[in-house]
Amino acid sequence: MQIGAGRDVHVSTISEAEFEPDSTVPPDRVIAFKHRLNMRGQRSYVQNEAGRSAIFCLVEHDCDTLVCIVRRDPFLATAVKALQDFKYMSIPTLSAAQLKHALQCAARCDGKLTPEEWLRVFRYEDTRSDAIEMARYDNGAGDHITVFFTSTGKALVKGFDHESEVSPHAQENGEVWPGMYDGLPSDLLPLAQDEAAEYEDVTFCFWSVDGTSWDRGNTLIPDHVDDGSSWLLSMIQMDAVEFIEWARDYYEEGFDLLGESGVFAEFSKGGRHEA
Known part of the structure; x- marks a missing residue:
């Protein structure tokens, strides 16, 4: 999978039992989940407005790895698709x-x-x-x-x-x-x-x-x-x-x-x- 400007992001899913989330305050919208991905090593809890679907994620920015721990599969597609709408800022081409x-x-x-x-x-x-x-x-x-x-x-x-x-x-x-x-x-x-x-x-x-x-x-x-x-x-x-x-x-x-x-x-x- 790629994020915006061509950066590869490796996505894998594991069971909830294999990952113990921390006590991060749950954001209530997907946009908050997107912003959470900016924080290296942070675990984020996301749920839809009805509170019925959720996903845990861990971002390792250095190696561009996203690990998703899934509770309910329907929400995974929404969350992962949201990542495709992101890009990294440009950087100088000169030394x-x-x-x-x-x-x-x-x-x-x-x-x-x-x-x-x-x-x-x-x-x-x-x-x-x-x-x-x-x-x-x-x-x-x-x-x-x-x-x-x-x-x-x-x-x-x-x-x-x-x-x-x-x-x-x-x-x-x-x-x-x-x-x-x-x-x-x-x-x-x-x-x-x-x-x-x-x-x-x-x-x-x-x-x-x-x-x-x-x-x-x-x-x-x-x-x-x-x-x-x-x-x-x-x-x-x-x-x-x-x-x-x-x-x-x-x-x-x-x-x-x-x-x-x-x-x-x-x-x-x-x-x-x-x-």
């Missing part, structure tokens, strides 16, 4: 170092095209007192991404699509989507809580500890819901050609202040950011 370079280049180009700093879409700070470098994409319409880079090669990416149903502002309880920050390393948590990161304004988040691979929390997003990770990530992973295409549309005639040759020159540079 942390490549992402850092792309953001430095975009910020340098934007700096030359937009003299007023407060109007810039891309910003890059490498002079923070805590030796953390921070990049920011903000389209001025409520959507943004904040990226932190540590001196040891780690990175944290936190994004917000203000129109997404994943937004805390779209939830009745106003809380961050379940599992969003689950598993975030303790040394990166202060970065997510940094005032500049706007901790609660988040619809996707991931991090890299080794500088190459990316991890994310135990969060599954309904397949019909856009968390903004796909289109916002495209904005911070542009190469020179992609930046030129975007900049021509965004700056219009103002793009000529830098031009294609200027963009290629900036993207050919490495090293530190210069405003």
Whole structure:
């Protein structure tokens, strides 16, 4: 079986006698069951509104294994089918170092095209007192991404699509989507809580500890819901050609202040950011 964006999930059923559930408070709707699946190692009890059918489940997120303990078979089909409507948020295709370079280049180009700093879409700070470098994409319409880079090669990416149903502002309880920050390393948590990161304004988040691979929390997003990770990530992973295409549309005639040759020159540079 597959969840949403092609992730395989292995499903097996065993008898109720083989599994002793914990005292988790039973959610009363299937949607609560879906959200429970975001919690690694948690056991969830689900029943339909009539309370006649139930299923116990244990999720092992690391190996993508779902074990279902069935009381009444009719409800199993409903619960398992619900899983097929979920997906994982997108993650960067670049390494942390490549992402850092792309953001430095975009910020340098934007700096030359937009003299007023407060109007810039891309910003890059490498002079923070805590030796953390921070990049920011903000389209001025409520959507943004904040990226932190540590001196040891780690990175944290936190994004917000203000129109997404994943937004805390779209939830009745106003809380961050379940599992969003689950598993975030303790040394990166202060970065997510940094005032500049706007901790609660988040619809996707991931991090890299080794500088190459990316991890994310135990969060599954309904397949019909856009968390903004796909289109916002495209904005911070542009190469020179992609930046030129975007900049021509965004700056219009103002793009000529830098031009294609200027963009290629900036993207050919490495090293530190210069405003």
